[in-house]
Amino acid sequence: MPLTTTGELVTRASAARSAVASFNVITLEHVEAVIAGAESAHAPVVLQVSENAVRFRGGRLLPLARAAVAAAEDAAVPVALHLDHVQSDTLLHQAAEAGFSSVMYDAARLPYEQNLAATRAAVDWAHAQGIWIEAELGQIGGKNGRPALDAHAPGARTDPDEARAFVADSGVDALAVAVGSAHAMTTRTAALDHTLLTRLSAALDVPLVLHGSSGVPDHELTAAIAGGIAKVNIGTALNIALTGAIRRFLADRPDAVDPRDYLTLAREAMTRAVARTLRTLAPATA
DSSP, X not given: OOOOOHHHHHHHHHHTTOOEEEXXXXXXXXXXXXXXXXXXXXXXXXXXXXXXHHHHTTTOOHHHHHHHHHHHHTOSXXXXXXXXXXXXXXXXXXXXXXXXXXXXXXXXXXXHHHHHHHHHHHHHHHHHTTOEEEEEESOOOSSTTOOGGGGGSTTOSOOHHHHHHHHHHHOOSEEEEOSSOOTTOSSSOOOOOHHHHHHHHHHOSSOEEEOOGGGSOHHHHHHHHHTTEEEEEEOHHHHHHHHHHHHHHHHHOTTOOOHHHHHHHHHHXXXXXXXXXXXXXXXXXX
C-alpha cells in the first residue's frame, strides 16, 4: 500500500492514548523483518533510518531509503518512513526527496538556547516541505558518545516547564523526553520515572516519544504508553536478535560461507522480535 506518514500514525495513536512502534533499520534485512513482523501482528509501523546508519553507508541516504520505500509500498500494513537523530542540515534537506515524512532533529547535545535556535530553524524549513519534526530535550544518553548513565544523572531528565517553553518556541510536532531510558541498552532493566512522565504529558500538547525502548521491560513500556508516550523507538533489540542468530549459526557451522544461510535466520529472528514487541503493545493499542 502507499506510504503513510509518521505524523498520521503518531497523531492517531496519541488521540487513542496508545503508541506506534518505530524501528531503526540498517540493512535490507532489517527493513524486511520489520515489515514482516508488523504484518504478522497486523499493526502499522514506522521504519526509521538514523544519521549513524547513513554514515555507515558511506554518507549515502538514497540506497537504503529507496529500498525501504519499495518494501513499504508492497506491505500489507501501513508503513511510514522516519529519519532519526539528524544533526546534519545537509542530511535534513535530503529527507523529502528520499521519501521521509518525518525527521527527528537532534540538537539536544547543545545548551538549551542553541538547541532551541537550531531546532526552530529546522522546523521552519521542514514545515515548508510538509515534513513533521520531532526533537529531544534532556539527556537520554547512549547516543553519539553520550553515556547511558547520563539518563539517570541529576538534571538529565526533561523538565516540564522547560519542555512547555521549548515546544511553544520551536514549533516541533513531537518531543522525545528523558524519563529514565537510554539508547543502546542490551538489557531490559530501565526504570522509568512515571511521575515525571505524567507531569510532562499534562504540560505538553504534542505527542511524547520514548527513545531507548529496547532497554525498557514490558510492564514499564505499557505503563509509559498509558502515561502519554505515543511513539516508541526500538533499535538495539533488533541488532541483538540479528547478531545472536548469526553467532549461533556460525558456531555450529564454522566453515559456512554463504551469507544467505545465516542472514535468513537473522531476518527471521528480527521478525520475531518485531512481532513480539508489537503484540506486547497490543493491549495498550487495542
